[in-house]
Amino acid sequence: MKKNHKFRNKTIPLLTTVSPITIWLILLVAAPLIYVFYLSFQSTDGYSVVYKLTLSNYKELFNPTYLEIYSNSFVLAVLTTVFSVLFGYPFAYHMARASGKKKALMMMLLMIPFWTNSMIRLNGWKTILGKTGLLNTVLEKLHLINAPLEILYTRGAVLLGMVYILFPYMVLPLFASIDKLDFGLLEASNDLGANKVKTFLHVTMPLTFPGIFSGTILVFIPSLGYFFVSDIMGGGKSQLIGNLIENQFKAANNWPLGAAFSMLLIILIIIIVSIYKKCGGDIKDLGVM
């Protein structure tokens, strides 16, 4: 009798608190992804999905046109990550070492741009970088150039847009790990005769590696999929994996092929996350954005 009472005692609150999320995650995260996996083995009649098992979508993935897009997309994602770390690290470091009030102010100033829609901000860049845009006008007025520079609608512009949009996602985890750093260790290293470069390479960097790695994941993965950045900044000239998926689910209306492209991304992410875990990264760190 008592046991029964105890059982009821735990079961009802457990069910009321945990079942909504369980149902939600099964129906709207697990089921959709399983369905996309299934979809990637189907074919199409050009209008709707034909349910007949086939591997042709996976064969299509090796089409040379797509291979080039993957490599472009991969290179862009790597460059976006590298630039974000290079520019973000010193900034996050300064922020972590600032005094309480200044730290809060710096953080606030980093977050405010978030609330102006990224679409709007990219349009701001378009105005700056365009052929008759602000930058070209200023450079011409200063007689530094004779003809307007082609900046917008190049790969460089896509890279700039990507770094711009994803920068805070790199800085926040970097800041979180640098902020935890015991700065006494750096002094100790200095006192023991290591110069600044040596201290950075052998003390600071290894200790803040978790931040670098989680920032890398939070920047690298989205930069493969943010098709709107390449649409706006690249004028649709440079395609990313994200554009391929978007196109199959919208204009081309070939969902099974789009699903196969998505599986490619999922496999890539599984590889990256396993490396992250193997290097001692905690998946929980990714959630503290």
Next chain:
Amino acid sequence: MRQRKKSFGKTLSGIYDLLIYGFLYLPIAIVVLYSFNTSKRNIVFEGFTFQWYFKLFQNDALLQAYGNTLIVGLSSTVIATVIGTLASYGMSKYKFRGKNVIDSLLYIPVVIPEIVLGISLLAIFNIAQIPMGLISLIIAHATFCIPFVVFTVNARFAGFDRSVEEAAMDLGAGRIKTFFTVTLPIVMPGVIAGAFLSFTLSIDDIIISFFTTGPGSNTFPLKVMELTKTGVTPDVYALSTIVLAVTIGIVILSQRDKKPKSK
């Protein structure tokens, strides 16, 4: 000499930080500036005017899109906050079978690219025959917001002393009363942070909305995306400027409220 070197380094890092902020704020400054531009095309600044701030209120499509963004943002935030807070409560209090599964499922929306989540939701809405519109947008947004609420509330529960709940119950408060009068107030900062994060993610979302919206239920980011092809008009910039001013106002006010407490 050493002192000088140190202050030189400080100046240098100060300049560096200013350059980074310059990079972050330059396009926003342009948006604000061009919202006062007399020219309709956002290319050259021709002269100063307030007209776009009035014309904005005649642009029904734009206002409706912004209204949709707010409706979706608020509704998905409420759903995500309720489900996420309950889940965090249950998962931090009880041990049960399948907890690991829920834990892993929670990280999926965080690590998979938004585009993959977007198309998979589109596909499942399609076979479940859920009509595409505000409802599908709200469900989709709540899906990517729930994990963030769970994580922020979990952080609060990590330092939570369960004995206060037991004390309340020993003193005769029921389970529900205990939850609302003891537990919830203690974890409230985490709940608020989670809700705030959800709302921020929702109103800025482009990719998931792009796949889960239907005809006639454009959100503001999607409207801007559509306009980008033909050219964004200054009234859109005027609306963004108003939103920016309001958010900065809220930030300043919330900072003011905090100060007396810390003193």
